[in-house]
Amino acid sequence: MHKVLRELDVDLGERSYPIIIGQGLLGSFDLTPWVAGNQVMIVTNETVAPLYLEKARACFPGKTVDVVTLPDGEKYKDWQTLNLIFDGLLENRHTRKTTIAALGGGVVGDMAGFAAACYQRGVPFIQIPTTLLSQVDSSVGGKTGINHPLGKNMVGAFHQPQAVLIDTDSLATLPPREVSAGLAEVIKYGLIREEPFLGWLEQHIDELVRLEPAALGEAIYRSCLCKAEVVALDEKEGGLRAILNLGHTFGHAIETYAGYGNWLHGEAVGTGMLMAADLSVREGNITPADRDRAAELIRRARLPELAPEGMTEDDFMSLMAVDKKNVDGKLRLVLMKALGYAYVTDEAAPGNIQATLNAFIR
Amino acid sequence: MHKVLRELDVDLGERSYPIIIGQGLLGSFDLTPWVAGNQVMIVTNETVAPLYLEKARACFPGKTVDVVTLPDGEKYKDWQTLNLIFDGLLENRHTRKTTIAALGGGVVGDMAGFAAACYQRGVPFIQIPTTLLSQVDSSVGGKTGINHPLGKNMVGAFHQPQAVLIDTDSLATLPPREVSAGLAEVIKYGLIREEPFLGWLEQHIDELVRLEPAALGEAIYRSCLCKAEVVALDEKEGGLRAILNLGHTFGHAIETYAGYGNWLHGEAVGTGMLMAADLSVREGNITPADRDRAAELIRRARLPELAPEGMTEDDFMSLMAVDKKNVDGKLRLVLMKALGYAYVTDEAAPGNIQATLNAFIR
Numbered sequence: 001m002h003k004v005l006r007e008l009d010v011d012l013g014e015r016s017y018p019i020i021i022g023q024g025l026l027g028s029f030d031l032t033p034w035v036a037g038n039q040v041m042i043v044t045n046e047t048v049a050p051l052y053l054e055k056a057r058a059c060f061p062g063k064t065v066d067v068v069t070l071p072d073g074e075k076y077k078d079w080q081t082l083n084l085i086f087d088g089l090l091e092n093r094h095t096r097k098t099t100i101a102a103l104g105g106g107v108v109g110d111m112a113g114f115a116a117a118c119y120q121r122g123v124p125f126i127q128i129p130t131t132l133l134s135q136v137d138s139s140v141g142g143k144t145g146i147n148h149p150l151g152k153n154m155v156g157a158f159h160q161p162q163a164v165l166i167d168t169d170s171l172a173t174l175p176p177r178e179v180s181a182g183l184a185e186v187i188k189y190g191l192i193r194e195e196p197f198l199g200w201l202e203q204h205i206d207e208l209v210r211l212e213p214a215a216l217g218e219a220i221y222r223s224c225l226c227k228a229e230v231v232a233l234d235e236k237e238g239g240l241r242a243i244l245n246l247g248h249t250f251g252h253a254i255e256t257y258a259g260y261g262n263w264l265h266g267e268a269v270g271t272g273m274l275m276a277a278d279l280s281v282r283e284g285n286i287t288p289a290d291r292d293r294a295a296e297l298i299r300r301a302r303l304p305e306l307a308p309e310g311m312t313e314d315d316f317m318s319l320m321a322v323d324k325k326n327v328d329g330k331l332r333l334v335l336m337k338a339l340g341y342a343y344v345t346d347e348a349a350p351g352n353i354q355a356t357l358n359a360f361i362r
Numbered sequence: 363m364h365k366v367l368r369e370l371d372v373d374l375g376e377r378s379y380p381i382i383i384g385q386g387l388l389g390s391f392d393l394t395p396w397v398a399g400n401q402v403m404i405v406t407n408e409t410v411a412p413l414y415l416e417k418a419r420a421c422f423p424g425k426t427v428d429v430v431t432l433p434d435g436e437k438y439k440d441w442q443t444l445n446l447i448f449d450g451l452l453e454n455r456h457t458r459k460t461t462i463a464a465l466g467g468g469v470v471g472d473m474a475g476f477a478a479a480c481y482q483r484g485v486p487f488i489q490i491p492t493t494l495l496s497q498v499d500s501s502v503g504g505k506t507g508i509n510h511p512l513g514k515n516m517v518g519a520f521h522q523p524q525a526v527l528i529d530t531d532s533l534a535t536l537p538p539r540e541v542s543a544g545l546a547e548v549i550k551y552g553l554i555r556e557e558p559f560l561g562w563l564e565q566h567i568d569e570l571v572r573l574e575p576a577a578l579g580e581a582i583y584r585s586c587l588c589k590a591e592v593v594a595l596d597e598k599e600g601g602l603r604a605i606l607n608l609g610h611t612f613g614h615a616i617e618t619y620a621g622y623g624n625w626l627h628g629e630a631v632g633t634g635m636l637m638a639a640d641l642s643v644r645e646g647n648i649t650p651a652d653r654d655r656a657a658e659l660i661r662r663a664r665l666p667e668l669a670p671e672g673m674t675e676d677d678f679m680s681l682m683a684v685d686k687k688n689v690d691g692k693l694r695l696v697l698m699k700a701l702g703y704a705y706v707t708d709e710a711a712p713g714n715i716q717a718t719l720n721a722f723i724r
Contacts, residue, residue, distance in 0.1 A: 079441050083510075090512035093684055118480075121507060121518045145483060148445075150452035156483045157519060322455055 002028045006221040010228040015160040025167040027055035034162040037097030040065045043112035044103040045072040056103045066092045077107045077147045085115040096120040105131035106138035113144030117159035127161045130170040132182025133266050136223035139164045141231045151322050181266025183301040189226040192243045195340025205300045243342040246334040247272030253319035258308045270303030280336040282352040290339045313357045364390045368583040372590040377522040387529040389417035396524040399459030402427045405474035406465040407434040418465045428454045439469045439509045447477040458482040467493035468500035475506030479521035489523045492532040494544025495628050498585035501526045503593045513684050543628025545663040551588040554605045557702025567662045605704040608696040609634030615681035620670045632665030642698040644714040652701045675719045
């Protein structure tokens with residue numbers, strides 16, 4: 001049977017919820033204590049369904065469980081695909097007492113969560129993330145949404161889950177590129193807020209790349225804890241929470257340029273964090289040796305270290321101009337004051353930004 | 363210049379906002395105290411824009427004002443049209459500090475409000491309702507959303523405005539059918555909660571049909587006050603607020619059957635309220651004389667009194683089964699215990715429901 005390794009609570013007052021981390025949870029862990037009504041709609045995708053759908057069903061004994069299976073990929077994170085969820089809910093006459101369960105990676109979680117935020121103006125949902133990235137990042141924090149041709153995650157809502165169930169066994173079927181993409185976000189927590197965790201990662205990054213369970217459990221727990229702390233301090237992204245976007249402004253530009261799905265989100269964030277580290281050196285905040293420590297971790301996690309072939313400085317500037325962290329037209333970036341201490345600024349010198357962009361284009 | 367006739371506050375704690383009712387407000391009332399950033403996006407439609415767009419612009423002195431003009435009609439209350447708002451926001455690089463202003467009727471308000479709820483996971487918005495229906499109903503309460511082919515308002519969010527500006531002069535250009543549709547909701551407030559207001563309406567309904575300003579101002583104020591009180595008591599529709607749906611379960615079925623836009627929402631609600639009154643008689647709550655008082659007001663407001671040609675009992679039952687007020691498969695209806703006292707029940711006798719349906723189909 002299953003084994004719960006770790007459990008933590010995301011403290012958001014009346015919207016607080018637990019994250020349960022363990023092995024063998026899918027198939028036997030009872031999620032019905034977090035289901036208020038009789039109906040459950042599992043939202044998953046074509047890749048995950050054959051692997052884990054029947055096990056996920058078993059987590060809702062006694063409930064009427066329907067399923068919507070989406071096509072797999074970031075390029076389907078759009079309204080047309082989101083509508084498949086609404087179609088399924090309405091065709092199966094799900095009322096506003098239904099619970100939506102997201103079974104899959106970040107795209108499934110974002111879309112199922114947004115569907116839950118909007119269906120009949122809001123119904124409860126449960127996250128069952130099956131990728132490393134979604135386990136350490138998108139399952140915590142309540143951000144949901146879809147992409148728009150002019151920008152990522154431009155349409156969405158804050159909607160907190162009732163519970164998050166993380167089964168580390170589900171990582172066994174994950175392609176190596178996706179493991180690396182997840183590790184980018186794990187490294188991020190070290191860079192923005194947890195210098196000691198960076199040291200732990202330098203000792204264990206190879207075990208993580210090899211998917212060794214003990215290391216994975218610890219990395220997921222420490223990542224969720226870090227994110228949960230930041231989110232609890234700043235649920236709606238008024239201030240502190242913005243540091244979770246380290247590497248994301250550069251990264252979103254890369255993703256948009258490459259076309260959604262060609263670069264994985266975590267890959268783009270990996271390169272974006274290197275760019276942020278580089279700019280932090282130019283701004284006089286951290287040393288070249290600090291930057292190289294970050295670069296070494298990114299490299300050992302097998303993440304890309306340069307922008308996509310052909311992407312120019314102008315491409316970056318134009319794509320970053322629509323980033324939603326900008327305020328009244330000023331480019332807002334997350335940089336590091338030190339390793340393990342990120343901050344938000346809209347005052348990076350344009351010449352330094354230009355120099356960093358030129359150091360990373362090919 | 364303008365003249366503020368009435369002002370009331372919708373009390374929702376930190377989401378409280380004012381409703382300003384007056385004559386000549388469009389063109390001269392300064393709304394910038396409710397605009398936090400530099401950008402404003404006015405969302406309007408092709409009918410309203412030629413009449414009031416330039417006057418609405420003048421309410422935002424010193425701000426950068428962009429405009430999205432939607433096609434006019436309930437049938438455009440869908441994702442494709444909603445996306446025009448997101449396109450306009452992104453093309454004009456509106457940041458998360460932008461303010462969206464809805465200039466038009468209920469459809470524009472619902473769509474602009476939902477766009478505001480979702481754009482970058484939520485930006486502020488202001489309502490400038492220009493129809494009687496939207497002034498007395500959809501501008502108060504924070505409900506936003508779009509339709510789905512399988513049901514009205516199935517996708518949406520609760521999102522409160524920063525302020526609501528109601529200019530009674532804008533009713534001068536309203537077609538008579540839309541005046542009647544608005545009066546349906548005005549009458550509703552009397553039926554659900556304000557018996558004295560019913561008496562007032564019996565004295566003034568003809569003045570309202572003729573759009574006499576003094577009567578209009580009073581009716582709008584009393585309607586907003588009633589709705590604001592109900593919403594303040596129950597923001598997220600946990601209980602009391604459901605009484606605002608008097609006539610809506612039957613009405614939504616009619617609208618869906620007729621095809622969105624063929625019957626106006628208020629027209630369908632008018633007939634739906636008569637059906638609810640009829641069922642309330644059959645349930646033994648009110649007298650036939652009470653029902654006839656309601657019917658007389660509906661008639662004097664020039665609203666339809668029977669279901670659409672060709673609509674059957676089966677059509678009603680099937681369309682009402684997906685109503686989002688239902689819980690776990692039980693049909694939930696708003697009925698009257700007495701004139702001026704509505705309640706919610708899922709225990710109306712099936713035989714009585716059937717009899718009411720048969721009394722209103724042709």
